[in-house]
Amino acid sequence: MWEQKGRDPAMTTDDASSQSQANSLTNMKNGLNESFPEPMTTTQIFSWRTQGSPSDHVTLGHEVSVPGPDLATKESKQTSSQSVTSVQYKLLLPGASGTSVETTVSLDRVVEVELTCILDKKYSHLKSFQVIWKRGNDTISHTNKTDNSWSINVTVSDSSKLGSYSCTLKGEQQLSGIFHLQVPKIGRKEKPTITYLGDTAVMNCECPGYTAISWTWYMTNGSKQITINESLLADKYVISKKSANITQLKILKLTKEDDGEYWCEAAFELGKSKGKLELKVLSFMVPLKPFVAIVIEVIVLVALIVAYEVYSKKKEKCAEAEKEFDQIEHLKSEDSGLESSRARQRRI
Amino acid sequence: MPPPANARRAPGPPDGGWGWVGGFGAFISIGFAYAFPKGVAIFFKEIQDFFGTSYSEVAWVSSIMLATTYGAGPISSILVNRYGSRPVVMFGGLLCGIGMVSAAFCTSIMQLYICVGFITGLGLALNLQPSVIMIGKYFLKRRPIANGLAMAGSPVMLCTLAPLNQFLLDSFGWRGSFLILGAILMNCCVAGALFRPIGPGTASVKTLVPEEGKDALKQEVTEGAMEMSSPMNRPMRNKTEEDEERDCCEKINQYLDFSLFKHRGFLIYLIGNVLMFLGFFAPIIFLAPYAKHIGIDEYSAAFLLSILAIVDIVARPTTGIIANSKWVRPRIQYFFSFSIAFNGTCHLLCPLASSYAGLIVYSIFFGLAFGMVCAMLFETLMDLVGAVRFTSAVGLVTIAECCTILLGPPIGGTLIDTFGDYKYMFIKCGVVMVLAGTFLFIMNYYNYRMLAKEEKERKAKEEDPKSVRTETEGRNNWTKETTQDGPELELLRAEQEGLKKEANGTSEV
Numbered sequence: 001m002w003e004q005k006g007r008d009p010a011m012t013t014d015d016a017s018s019q020s021q022a023n024s025l026t027n028m029k030n031g032l033n034e035s036f037p038e039p040m041t042t043t044q045i046f047s048w049r050t051q052g053s054p055s056d057h058v059t060l061g062h063e064v065s066v067p068g069p070d071l072a073t074k075e076s077k078q079t080s081s082q083s084v085t086s087v088q089y090k091l092l093l094p095g096a097s098g099t100s101v102e103t104t105v106s107l108d109r110v111v112e113v114e115l116t117c118i119l120d121k122k123y124s125h126l127k128s129f130q131v132i133w134k135r136g137n138d139t140i141s142h143t144n145k146t147d148n149s150w151s152i153n154v155t156v157s158d159s160s161k162l163g164s165y166s167c168t169l170k171g172e173q174q175l176s177g178i179f180h181l182q183v184p185k186i187g188r189k190e191k192p193t194i195t196y197l198g199d200t201a202v203m204n205c206e207c208p209g210y211t212a213i214s215w216t217w218y219m220t221n222g223s224k225q226i227t228i229n230e231s232l233l234a235d236k237y238v239i240s241k242k243s244a245n246i247t248q249l250k251i252l253k254l255t256k257e258d259d260g261e262y263w264c265e266a267a268f269e270l271g272k273s274k275g276k277l278e279l280k281v282l283s284f285m286v287p288l289k290p291f292v293a294i295v296i297e298v299i300v301l302v303a304l305i306v307a308y309e310v311y312s313k314k315k316e317k318c319a320e321a322e323k324e325f326d327q328i329e330h331l332k333s334e335d336s337g338l339e340s341s342r343a344r345q346r347r348i
Numbered sequence: 349m350p351p352p353a354n355a356r357r358a359p360g361p362p363d364g365g366w367g368w369v370g371g372f373g374a375f376i377s378i379g380f381a382y383a384f385p386k387g388v389a390i391f392f393k394e395i396q397d398f399f400g401t402s403y404s405e406v407a408w409v410s411s412i413m414l415a416t417t418y419g420a421g422p423i424s425s426i427l428v429n430r431y432g433s434r435p436v437v438m439f440g441g442l443l444c445g446i447g448m449v450s451a452a453f454c455t456s457i458m459q460l461y462i463c464v465g466f467i468t469g470l471g472l473a474l475n476l477q478p479s480v481i482m483i484g485k486y487f488l489k490r491r492p493i494a495n496g497l498a499m500a501g502s503p504v505m506l507c508t509l510a511p512l513n514q515f516l517l518d519s520f521g522w523r524g525s526f527l528i529l530g531a532i533l534m535n536c537c538v539a540g541a542l543f544r545p546i547g548p549g550t551a552s553v554k555t556l557v558p559e560e561g562k563d564a565l566k567q568e569v570t571e572g573a574m575e576m577s578s579p580m581n582r583p584m585r586n587k588t589e590e591d592e593e594r595d596c597c598e599k600i601n602q603y604l605d606f607s608l609f610k611h612r613g614f615l616i617y618l619i620g621n622v623l624m625f626l627g628f629f630a631p632i633i634f635l636a637p638y639a640k641h642i643g644i645d646e647y648s649a650a651f652l653l654s655i656l657a658i659v660d661i662v663a664r665p666t667t668g669i670i671a672n673s674k675w676v677r678p679r680i681q682y683f684f685s686f687s688i689a690f691n692g693t694c695h696l697l698c699p700l701a702s703s704y705a706g707l708i709v710y711s712i713f714f715g716l717a718f719g720m721v722c723a724m725l726f727e728t729l730m731d732l733v734g735a736v737r738f739t740s741a742v743g744l745v746t747i748a749e750c751c752t753i754l755l756g757p758p759i760g761g762t763l764i765d766t767f768g769d770y771k772y773m774f775i776k777c778g779v780v781m782v783l784a785g786t787f788l789f790i791m792n793y794y795n796y797r798m799l800a801k802e803e804k805e806r807k808a809k810e811e812d813p814k815s816v817r818t819e820t821e822g823r824n825n826w827t828k829e830t831t832q833d834g835p836e837l838e839l840l841r842a843e844q845e846g847l848k849k850e851a852n853g854t855s856e857v
Contacts (some may be wrong), residue, residue, distance in 0.1 A: 121388030181687060191518055192521070193521070194518075194520060194524070195521060195523075196521070196523060196524070199523070200398075202398050202400070204397055243398075246399075280523070282520070282524070285524075285526075286520065286524065287520045287524030287525075287527045287528055288527070290528050290531070291449075291527050291528050291530070291531045292529065292531075292841055294531035294532060294534070294535075295531050296534055298449045298531070298534045298537055298538055301535075301538045301541070302438075302537055302538055305538070305541040305542060306541060309544060
């Protein structure tokens with residue numbers, strides 16, 4: 001069991017490796033209601049399940065070593081003097097596939113990043129090897145933190161500093177780890193939003209945990225992308241910022257032309273990121289057809305049941321009338337016999 | 349010459365034949381009534397985004413619906429007492445349909461509360477109670493089986509509704525889905541059409557049959573009075589009632605039998621069940637969040653609920669069959685108390701399950717216990733008060749349960765929030781249910797002993813040859829005794845006595 005203790009809104013790590021599974025943590029303050037994931041985008045990912053047992057978890061602000069080769073841990077420290085945060089990211093080598101492991105680091109603002117590659121103790125038998133840090137084709141000088149870990153410091157001040165940074169251990173075996181530094185991806189809604197003519201469409205875009213400087217909405221018209229401003233059609237589009245990381249586009253009085261793809265673009269300090277939404281506008285005839293079909297089925301069934309009941313009652317009445325007639329005859333003849341038997345029963 | 353004994357003994361509940369068709373109708377009705385409030389939760393995300401409300405505001409829709417379904421029980425009972433089951437269910441289905449169709453055109457969350465919460469909830473209430481009442485009318489000997497099968501409608505419908513709702517949401521959005529769901533709910537009208545009323549048809553046969561003896565006639569007429577829930581027989585009783593002052597109370601009792609509050613068995617059931625519901629639903633609601641909390645992913649957590657539902661589907665008819673066996677049926681109240689206590693024990697042991705495998709085991713046992721309790725929920729009430737008064741009893745019980753049903757989950761949630769740990773919620777639910785089970789067990793033991801004593805006294809009076817009772821006196825005694833006796837056992841025993849008399853008759857002739 002663990003608890004969220006003070007979220008650092010700046011960073012989180014995504015593990016792109018296929019082997020780990022992401023769990024979403026439910027905020028226990030909402031324990032009253034069934035927890036649902038945040039709309040559309042990825043929920044804050046704080047823990048990784050390793051080999052089926054939820055025993056070790058990562059909490060922000062603590063360094064925890066996680067068993068398993070393909071996981072990254074992170075640590076953050078607030079430097080008191082500057083507003084620039086310093087973050088550390090570590091990768092444990094080797095990866096599950098045997099040679100390389102990757103991780104994605106999402107950054108939305110200017111930071112100082114320290115990337116460290118740690119060699120797993122199991123491989124400490126490897127003696128002579130060379131450690132090279134590269135970004136693309138450029139080699140970066142690194143520092144030996146400890147006997148089996150090497151790190152580099154990168155000041156990510158603009159988008160040019162983003163990219164893939166790799167550490168390679170060349171020796172008997174070649175092991176490598178890659179850090180992908182990029183702007184946060186905006187979660188995309190897989191399924192289209194379905195609305196109806198004349199109705200209002202509400203679309204939300206969010207990047208949980210990051211602060212976007214500004215948001216822009218685009219609409220795809222054919223091949224062109226049109227920016228949606230409120231000035232475009234004043235009473236048609238309403239863009240509102242629901243909170244620091246959620247933006248909302250409301251489209252009023254929907255028409256068939258509003259059907260299509262919409263893009264929300266978040267501008268961060270370090271670049272831009274887009275998320276795609278799809279809007280479908282249906283006419284009310286679409287659900288009306290199944291509705292009418294089911295109502296007709298109900299009416300038909302009720303009519304059949306009532307008809308069957310009337311029919312079977314008629315049959316019963318005819319049969320009963322005959323039986324009653326027979327019974328009356330029978331009973332009339334038995335009346336005298338019954339009196340005597342009743343008297344006998346009373347005596348007993 | 350064999351006396352026409354068969355003709356003079358009024359046919360009891362069919363216990364078969366059209367009864368099973370009526371049971372199928374009850375299956376559908378009950379299924380919708382219980383599963384729909386849970387199934388509609390699938391739309392909450394969309395609605396929350398659309399109206400820009402918080403999750404708890406949207407969750408009120410479900411709560412209002414559930415509250416109305418249970419709280420409108422007395423209204424349902426009154427209407428059934430007045431008009432019979434069939435028109436009430438058909439009207440309920442229509443009301444549900446209207447509610448959901450109007451919900452498709454709502455423009456605010458308050459309108460949703462009214463359309464989905466109140467109107468549909470009321471419609472579902474008019475479905476639930478009459479369906480349960482119909483089981484009591486159609487079945488006697490096989491009633492536990494019928495109850496178990498009909499109550500199995502709830503998990504089956506839930507398993508069907510959940511993916512159906514998801515599919516509708518993906519294809520039509522929430523508005524279109526509500527429209528189509530309105531049409532689907534109207535199928536309750538079909539279920540209602542299957543509830544053929546019984547009673548008036550057989551009355552005509554009885555009147556032609558001559559009397560074999562005063563006892564036989566008393567049996568016949570009272571059995572007829574028990575079957576026919578319409579107030580047609582009661583005015584007869586009113587006229588014979590010499591105490592005029594009680595006429596207005598009688599009139600109210602015609603519609604809703606408040607004299608049930610003097611019924612020992614009813615009170616025991618009421619107190620026990622109201623206590624039980626305090627811890628009944630909370631574990632289901634919090635099972636998935638608890639699973640996610642200890643680190644299980646969403647899909648596996650949802651799978652736990654599926655396991656629960658599947659075990660539930662199997663458990664309910666099985667419990668019905670077990671409860672119908674000759675060893676359990678006379679002591680069905682003990683079986684019910686045992687299943688409640690078993691349920692509570694499961695919850696108490698749940699905090700020990702900290703792994704996924706442990707939770708699966710818990711889900712299986714929980715599904716089993718849940719199914720057992722639900723299958724016998726109404727059967728035990730019918731057993732205590734009898735089919736005639738059950739109509740009013742079920743209404744009074746559901747409105748009392750309504751409060752604790754609604755209180756249970758929020759109390760659990762508060763416990764979770766305060767202590768930050770789910771185990772206290774499970775412990776609370778477990779303790780409450782074990783208490784309820786023990787209470788019911790002890791009180792029913794006492795009740796069974798009192799019933800046995802009263803039965804002995806009644807038999808002693810009957811054997812007295814000097815008491816030549818008039819029709820009315822006999823009926824008055826019968827009705828007085830039925831306030832305290834379990835009339836079900838009476839009916840079953842009366843049948844046996846009738847058989848004995850037949851045997852005497854034939855040996856004589």
